[in-house]
Amino acid sequence: MSDVTTLEILGSTALITVDNPPVNAASAAVRQGLVNRIDEANSNDAVDVIAIIGAGRTFTAGADIREFGKTPVEPMLTEVCSHIEASAKPVIAVLHGTTLGGGLEIALGCHARIGVPTVQLGFPEVSLGIIPGAGGTQRAPRLSGMGAAAEYIASGRRLSSDEALAKGLLDAIADGEPRAIALDQAERVRQGDLATRRVGELDASLDPDAITAARAAVAKRAPLLVAPQRCIDAVADSTLELSAGLARERELFAECMATDQHKGLVHAFFAERAVQKIPEASETPRPIESLGVVGGGTMGSGIATSALFAGLPVTLVEMNADGLDRARTAIAGNLAGAVKRGKLSQDKHDAILASALTFSTDLADLAESDLVIEAVFEDMDVKKDIFAKLDTLCKPTALLASNTSYLDINVIAACTNRPTQVLGLHFFSPAHIMRLLEVVVGDQTAPDVVATGFALGKRLRKVAVRAGVCDGFIGNRILGHFRKVADYMMLDGAHYSQIDAALEDFGFAMGPFAVSDLAGLDIGWATRKRLAATKPAAERDVGVSDRICENGWFGRKTQRGFYDYRSGKKAANPDVDAILEAERQAAGITPAAFENSDIVDRYMTAMIAEATRVIEDGIALRPVDVDTVFLFGYGFPRQRGGPLHYADTLGAAALVARMERWAEEDAHYWQVPALLRKMAADGSTFADLNRA
Numbered sequence: 001m002s003d004v005t006t007l008e009i010l011g012s013t014a015l016i017t018v019d020n021p022p023v024n025a026a027s028a029a030v031r032q033g034l035v036n037r038i039d040e041a042n043s044n045d046a047v048d049v050i051a052i053i054g055a056g057r058t059f060t061a062g063a064d065i066r067e068f069g070k071t072p073v074e075p076m077l078t079e080v081c082s083h084i085e086a087s088a089k090p091v092i093a094v095l096h097g098t099t100l101g102g103g104l105e106i107a108l109g110c111h112a113r114i115g116v117p118t119v120q121l122g123f124p125e126v127s128l129g130i131i132p133g134a135g136g137t138q139r140a141p142r143l144s145g146m147g148a149a150a151e152y153i154a155s156g157r158r159l160s161s162d163e164a165l166a167k168g169l170l171d172a173i174a175d176g177e178p179r180a181i182a183l184d185q186a187e188r189v190r191q192g193d194l195a196t197r198r199v200g201e202l203d204a205s206l207d208p209d210a211i212t213a214a215r216a217a218v219a220k221r222a223p224l225l226v227a228p229q230r231c232i233d234a235v236a237d238s239t240l241e242l243s244a245g246l247a248r249e250r251e252l253f254a255e256c257m258a259t260d261q262h263k264g265l266v267h268a269f270f271a272e273r274a275v276q277k278i279p280e281a282s283e284t285p286r287p288i289e290s291l292g293v294v295g296g297g298t299m300g301s302g303i304a305t306s307a308l309f310a311g312l313p314v315t316l317v318e319m320n321a322d323g324l325d326r327a328r329t330a331i332a333g334n335l336a337g338a339v340k341r342g343k344l345s346q347d348k349h350d351a352i353l354a355s356a357l358t359f360s361t362d363l364a365d366l367a368e369s370d371l372v373i374e375a376v377f378e379d380m381d382v383k384k385d386i387f388a389k390l391d392t393l394c395k396p397t398a399l400l401a402s403n404t405s406y407l408d409i410n411v412i413a414a415c416t417n418r419p420t421q422v423l424g425l426h427f428f429s430p431a432h433i434m435r436l437l438e439v440v441v442g443d444q445t446a447p448d449v450v451a452t453g454f455a456l457g458k459r460l461r462k463v464a465v466r467a468g469v470c471d472g473f474i475g476n477r478i479l480g481h482f483r484k485v486a487d488y489m490m491l492d493g494a495h496y497s498q499i500d501a502a503l504e505d506f507g508f509a510m511g512p513f514a515v516s517d518l519a520g521l522d523i524g525w526a527t528r529k530r531l532a533a534t535k536p537a538a539e540r541d542v543g544v545s546d547r548i549c550e551n552g553w554f555g556r557k558t559q560r561g562f563y564d565y566r567s568g569k570k571a572a573n574p575d576v577d578a579i580l581e582a583e584r585q586a587a588g589i590t591p592a593a594f595e596n597s598d599i600v601d602r603y604m605t606a607m608i609a610e611a612t613r614v615i616e617d618g619i620a621l622r623p624v625d626v627d628t629v630f631l632f633g634y635g636f637p638r639q640r641g642g643p644l645h646y647a648d649t650l651g652a653a654a655l656v657a658r659m660e661r662w663a664e665e666d667a668h669y670w671q672v673p674a675l676l677r678k679m680a681a682d683g684s685t686f687a688d689l690n691r692a
């Protein structure tokens with residue numbers, strides 16, 4: 001008998017508890033346990049009502065994702081749900097926490113569902129590249145109608161208790177502890193006050209218009225994803241008799257399970273959690289109850305906004321009154337936007353503005369802050385000056401962080417007498433929205449200071465990734481390398497709009513040239529100037545972006561860059577073609593045609609090559625850390641899992657062969673990292689490195 005499920009006979013109620021921490025995932029033991037407990041309760045003459053609850057924080061959060069990809073173990077969850085539904089005695093479920101996926105499917109197999117007011121219900125299977133595979137696509141439409149079920153299953157969104165009640169997923173809402181509610185509601189069943197029924201015996205009514213609308217919505221929102229469309233296929237077949245509908249669901253579920261998208265999305269799910277496992281994880285973070293921000297530009301204002309959302313009081317320092325006005329306007333805009341999007345209540349918004357935010361032009365006003373984040377422009381001398389001043393002005397226990405995107409944290413730390421309390425906290429723009437936070441660890445950063453960076457990340461609802469010191473840390477260092485290949489392909493003959501389109505078809509939200517226009521072409525221009533002195537002679541020159549900038553065209557903010565935005569729509573900038581042509585002539589290049597697949601191969605291989613060097617150099621702890629940086633900071637398509645998960649789908653040998661082929665054109669750029677060569681030789685993978 002499994003101890004992840006228990007059965008208690010309480011009067012004439014059989015109470016089954018699922019107890020499989022942390023989230024009561026429906027592992028093989030839970031599945032077998034549920035079948036056994038239902039059978040025991042049915043054969044106990046003292047029992048007339050059966051109730052299922054979850055111990056701890058949730059009913060159950062669904063199938064055990066760690067079992068995916070392994071040999072399936074009987075009974076399958078769909079059989080468990082059908083077994084519960086077939087129970088001769090009525091079975092009720094009391095739902096709390098996050099009742100998701102297979103957890104909700106277990107509940108739908110029961111004969112009535114009662115939710116606590118705070119419960120959240122949903123089918124997140126699409127976020128793992130699959131469809132509900134235990135009857136969800138067949139039973140939910142019988143309760144909610146085809147249109148509603150297709151919408152919430154294909155989107156994976158969560159429903160509140162009120163919405164779940166309105167959509168028929170819940171039969172009642174009751175406040176209290178699941179155990180007490182279960183006994184109380186079992187009595188209501190006995191008294192005839194709570195009706196019970198088998199959902200699978202209800203009819204689903206055909207609604208072709210709703211299905212067409214759901215398909216169109218998914219095609220618009222997620223055109224590249226397989227699973228959302230398969231969810232709708234399955235829901236559309238819920239008018240079949242239940243057994244036939246379940247068979248159809250299994251078929252579609254198996255199809256999705258076999259896709260690379262599913263594997264990529266599961267990798268992404270675990271990646272977000274794996275990055276929290278750092279050497280400093282057991283350290284006690286230092287208390288951070290107040291934040292100082294130096295610099296009120298886009299980054300400083302975004303960081304301040306993010307902290308305010310999390311309830312941290314912020315003092316923001318700018319050089320002068322104009323700077324403060326700009327910061328005040330930016331933060332007010334960010335907060336108002338959050339209210340508009342329903343992310344922040346009006347009351348909280350008002351309270352933040354009334355008491356949590358202070359502005360100053362005097363660094364001395366940061367004297368009592370627990371943590372100060374510097375977010376001024378990228379100039380080492382300016383940063384050194386600020387850190388030296390902060391070191392004398394701030395209380396001895398204060399931590400000092402730089403939001404630099406590239407610069408050496410060790411040099412910055414050396415300007416202070418507290419290098420153990422200095423670290424990099426690299427946010428991504430817009431900092432109140434983007435989830436990535438690189439926690440940059442200097443040579444002397446103390447372990448508990450690193451842990452504090454991670455604790456802050458969690459509090460700000462960021463995904464924190466540990467990074468070592470180098471130019472650009474993890475993300476921008478890799479970007480600095482692979483972005484060049486897009487320029488090379490453009491010079492060699494691919495139009496920039498073709499490159500953007502090829503990479504958008506691959507899954508990036510935006511191609512690299514559209515991104516450059518959005519970020520501001522002047523930023524790359526400044527970086528190129530900064531690094532010009534150290535640029536190796538063998539590295540190719542592509543002057544196109546510089547020529548565009550020389551016209552004062554910096555992208556969206558000036559209405560023109562690679563694209564022209566003046567008509568209100570994005571169109572190719574015809575003047576760039578002339579610049580391109582002149583640059584090709586100057587370099588003696590006859591443009592060649594590129595296949596879209598070639599564009600993707602070169603771009604991704606360049607990304608993987610530099611990512612491998614980042615692992616070799618110990619800048620990222622593991623390949624999964626690189627994947628997470630790209631998923632949360634660079635719009636990498638989640639269904640591809642991240643650059644190094646994607647690399648494993650190609651194999652190191654194929655990657656090395658490509659690079660050697662392209663090295664015949666440009667030996668400087670296409671240098672094969674030693675680690676990749678070793679992996680090609682011994683057949684190992686980045687996944688092996690993650691496990692190690």
Ligand code: 3HC
Nearest residue numbers: 025061062063064065066098100101102124132133134273
């Ligand atoms: N299976 C296995 N492990 C799971 C899990 C699951 N379904 N859900 C969460 N976990 C693990 C996490 O990996 C984490 O492990 P770690 O501590 O070793 O890193 C631990 O449980 C705690 O999870 P979180 O850190 O995510 O805790 P939160 O409180 O932040 O979030 C949650 C809880 C909302 C339940 C979130 O974990 C979640 O969204 N889980 C996934 C839910 C899901 O996708 N369910 C559907 C599964 S597919 C399915 O059911 C198929 C069916 O139709 C046949």
